[in-house]
Each structure stands twice: as structure tokens, then as C-alpha cells.
Amino acid sequence: MASQNVTDIIERYLKALLDAEEEVEIRRAQVAQRFDCVPSQINYVIKTRFTPERGYVVESKRGGGGYIRIVKVKMRTxxxxxxxxxxxxxxxxxxxxxxxxxxxxxxxxxxxxxxxxxxxxxxxxxxxxxxxxxxxxxxxxxxxxxxxxxxxxxxxx
Missing domain, CATH: 1.10.1200 (Non-ribosomal Peptide Synthetase Peptidyl Carrier Protein; Chain A)
Structure with a gap:
């Protein structure tokens, strides 16, 4: 079995969340802890894999109560x-x-x-x-x- 890249695993995890909901809100540190990686790895995945060109809008709020919100964009026409x-x-x-x-x-x-x-x-x-x-x-x-x-x-x- 081929080894899996942590970036791909994180992407699949986030997309699975988005399959259940059109919008997810995550905390970067919690996701990083779940996958035993540095928080900047989460930033990298979101910046490169969840772009408007791929049909996603990302919003973030920094600070203690901060979050990253990923919204799957649905087009009507x-x-x-x-x-x-x-x-x-x-x-x-x-x-x-x-x-x-x-x-x-x-x-x-x-x-x-x-x-x-x-x-x-x-x-x-x-x-x-x-x-x-x-x-x-x-x-x-x-x-x-x-x-x-x-x-x-x-x-x-």
C-alpha cells in the first residue's frame, strides 16, 4: 500500500466534513493536533486545496476565539x-x-x-x-x- 501524504489526508478529512455540511468551521490547532502536524500544515492545505477556483470560499478569524470557515460554493446557473x-x-x-x-x-x-x-x-x-x-x-x-x-x-x- 502506498504511503499517504498528510496533506492529502487532511484534504480528504475536510472534504468529508463538507460532504455532510455545506459550511464547516474548524480550529486550526485542533485539526493539527488530530493529524499530529504543525498548524501551518493546515494553512497550507486550506490555501492550496480550498480555493475559489476549486469551488470554496474560506473565511478566518484570528485570536483566541479564532476559526477557519470553509464554505462549499454552489452555483445555480x-x-x-x-x-x-x-x-x-x-x-x-x-x-x-x-x-x-x-x-x-x-x-x-x-x-x-x-x-x-x-x-x-x-x-x-x-x-x-x-x-x-x-x-x-x-x-x-x-x-x-x-x-x-x-x-x-x-x-x-
């Missing part, structure tokens, strides 16, 4: 998903996060495979070919925003 993505799109975005967003659009039937692949090609590091990572991330975000807006308008007719 295609247009709602596109609108939500537009609202959540950061001013710069990496290739992997852009890929996850496009995959979500494909999974929801908003874009077909060919259109998704074209979007991925346009947003790739090779195509953008910008030496500065920040500039590339901003350019990728602007292009993705343009794609999303065109999808939004196509869906409203």
Missing part, C-alpha cells in the same frame, strides 16, 4: 458561475489557478474541450513569454477576465 469567477478573479493569477478555473468551466459544461484548450494555450507561460512573473500574472488575469466576460455575455441571450 452557468451565468452565476461565470459572474462569480469574474468577481473572485485576482489582479494576477498563476498558470495552475487559471487551469483550475478553465477546468471548472469545462466540468460545468460552460466551455467545450476545444475552447478550453485554446484558453489554456493562450494563458500558458510559453505563449505569454514575459520575463517578469508579476507582469505575466497580471496579463494572464486580464486575458482570463476577457474570456470570462465573453462567456457571460454569450449566456445572457
Amino acid at each position: 452557468d451565468c452565476d458561475l461565470v459572474t462569480w469567477m469574474i468577481e473572485q478573479l485576482p489582479s494576477q493569477i498563476g498558470v495552475q489557478d487559471a487551469r483550475l478555473m478553465i477546468q471548472k468551466l469545462y466540468d460545468e459544461g460552460i466551455v467545450e474541450q476545444q475552447a478550453g484548450n485554446m484558453m489554456l494555450n493562450v494563458l500558458s507561460h510559453q505563449t505569454l513569454n514575459v520575463a517578469d512573473a508579476d507582469t505575466e500574472g497580471r496579463l494572464r488575469a486580464r486575458l482570463l477576465l476577457s474570456f470570462l466576460r465573453s462567456l457571460q455575455y454569450e449566456r445572457t441571450h
Whole structure:
């Protein structure tokens, strides 16, 4: 049996909680203690595996009564998903996060495979070919925003 990565185990645990409830509230230290890891490991899992691009919204409150709330986002219609993505799109975005967003659009039937692949090609590091990572991330975000807006308008007719 292959050894399991603690990050994957924590992700599965949190997703199991979210299967039972659309929203969960956890205390970072308690989850870290449960999995015998450092609290920063919990932060890493939440930051990388529970992102808006993957359909989650995370809220947190620091301090003694602090918590981390993870909400599984449900979309009612295609247009709602596109609108939500537009609202959540950061001013710069990496290739992997852009890929996850496009995959979500494909999974929801908003874009077909060919259109998704074209979007991925346009947003790739090779195509953008910008030496500065920040500039590339901003350019990728602007292009993705343009794609999303065109999808939004196509869906409203």
C-alpha cells in the first residue's frame, strides 16, 4: 500500500466534513493536533486545496476565539458561475489557478474541450513569454477576465 501524504489526508478529512455540511468551521490547532502536524500544515492545505477556483470560499478569524470557515460554493446557473469567477478573479493569477478555473468551466459544461484548450494555450507561460512573473500574472488575469466576460455575455441571450 502506498504511503499517504498528510496533506492529502487532511484534504480528504475536510472534504468529508463538507460532504455532510455545506459550511464547516474548524480550529486550526485542533485539526493539527488530530493529524499530529504543525498548524501551518493546515494553512497550507486550506490555501492550496480550498480555493475559489476549486469551488470554496474560506473565511478566518484570528485570536483566541479564532476559526477557519470553509464554505462549499454552489452555483445555480452557468451565468452565476461565470459572474462569480469574474468577481473572485485576482489582479494576477498563476498558470495552475487559471487551469483550475478553465477546468471548472469545462466540468460545468460552460466551455467545450476545444475552447478550453485554446484558453489554456493562450494563458500558458510559453505563449505569454514575459520575463517578469508579476507582469505575466497580471496579463494572464486580464486575458482570463476577457474570456470570462465573453462567456457571460454569450449566456445572457
